[in-house]
Amino acid sequence: MRTSSSISGLLLVLLLSFSGRTFVSGGFDFPFEDVNQAWRGFLNLSGCHKGENVTGLDAVKKYFQQFGYLTNGDDSDEFDDDLEKALQIYQTNFDLNITGSLDNETLQQLVKPRCGVGDIINGTSSMKYGRRLAAVGHSVAHYSFFPGRPSWPRQASLTYAFSLSNQPFTAEQLRPIIVRSFARWEAATTLKFSEVSDYSSANLRIAFFRGDHGDGEPFDGPLGTLAHAFSPENGRLHFDAAENWVIDVAGLSAAGTVDLESVMVHEIGHLLGLGHSSVRESVMFPTLLTGTKKVDLHSDDVQGIQLLYGGNPRGNVSTPSQQSERSSDASSLFWSPLLSCFTIILSIIFLSFPL
Structure with a gap:
């Protein structure tokens, strides 16, 4: 039984390792090192929705103020009606699922390098x-x-x-x-x-x-x-x-x-x-x-x-x-094989020693 489960687990690890995805911070496939320092905290807010009060939401509000989605100057950590509406508008503009919450898809879009010109100008x-x-x-x-x-x-x-x-x-x-x-x-x-x-x-x-x-x-x-x-x-x-x-x-x-x-x-x-x-x-x-x-x-x-x-x-x-022309993403080409090998080695070690 132990051998069978170990082999199954190893096959799963191998499948994930060579699937071409880069897993970072909570399942994100966006390279963490390519996120602006001021925006990295957004990645800790996955799943936040209206009615919650979570440290770090003030930075999200400042982001939306910068690009025109919020104009009220509120810098609290409260997930209020205005923030939900701002998210819905943002999700519409970027063709995302309109959830009004900080789901993973939205967070991945928020932290991508971008133009500083607002998406909403003068309302x-x-x-x-x-x-x-x-x-x-x-x-x-x-x-x-x-x-x-x-x-x-x-x-x-x-x-x-x-x-x-x-x-x-x-x-x-x-x-x-x-x-x-x-x-x-x-x-x-x-x-x-x-x-x-x-x-x-x-x-x-x-x-x-x-x-x-x-x-x-x-x-x-x-x-x-x-x-x-x-x-x-x-x-x-x-x-x-x-x-x-x-x-x-x-x-x-x-x-x-x-x-x-x-x-x-x-x-x-x-x-x-x-x-x-x-x-x-x-x-x-x-x-x-x-x-x-x-x-x-x-x-x-x-x-x-x-x-x-x-x-x-x-x-x-x-x-x-x-x-659109995508160079073979250098960081993915270089780091993905190394991370895959490292994951495999750790998995083999873990699966080789029963608890």
Whole structure:
């Protein structure tokens, strides 16, 4: 009996070990080391629901205040009606099960690195919740705009400049990333972009900062809010200098890395007037996992930007339904086999010695 149960137990361990999942903190498959320090406490709140009072809920409320889901300024640990409603709206925007509680699926989404631009701005949801979804062809559009739909003039020729302060790249390294990022939006619109040397006079200004940098949107360190940009015609695009930015696919093989071009393309969308999209494959989706490259415009991005500026009269832009490119998640490729072997060894030792 002991031998039979040991073999069965070992087979179960082997099955789980090679299933391709990474198990962290309460069954999460999101790498724990890729969670922002300030957000890690969220993972202890799994299952919290209305009516409870649990230490750490104040931080969740601050998160929802930051991204527009709560406006009451409450910082208590009480799971009240407002927090339940905020969760339901968030779950709608991200196409999650609408439970109104901190279930595992919602927590995994909450702790993913993301854009610092709010999902709800001035009380108006810029994503799926509370807005009428427009039918486009046989699909449903999920793109959105800033309140009032600000934009640059159609057929505008916009200038951009970038600062080399607070980041490790040279101008020669950054320039191709920036040129390609603007080219993707230019190919879809009537707009044209060109670089100028005078940073202060450029329409669009790109820079890297750490922490509180004077625009009312302080950064929070690695793997929290990655960057933010302001709506037209403000023109500012800021990256968090604390991130482990990479500029080539090979660099994405290291744990905790963030693809600069993917975030650049997303934030330029904000500079041009797009809000966040609920389409996960869209470049305007708010979150980006580490080790991920997603730079090609989804049809949802193209439909949204062309409503603002019209289509490109100089040619057609490719609009694949899915252009998300995932590098073979370096941390998974490296750590999963080691964790699997370690799990197997421990299981063999445990099962070999009867209690």
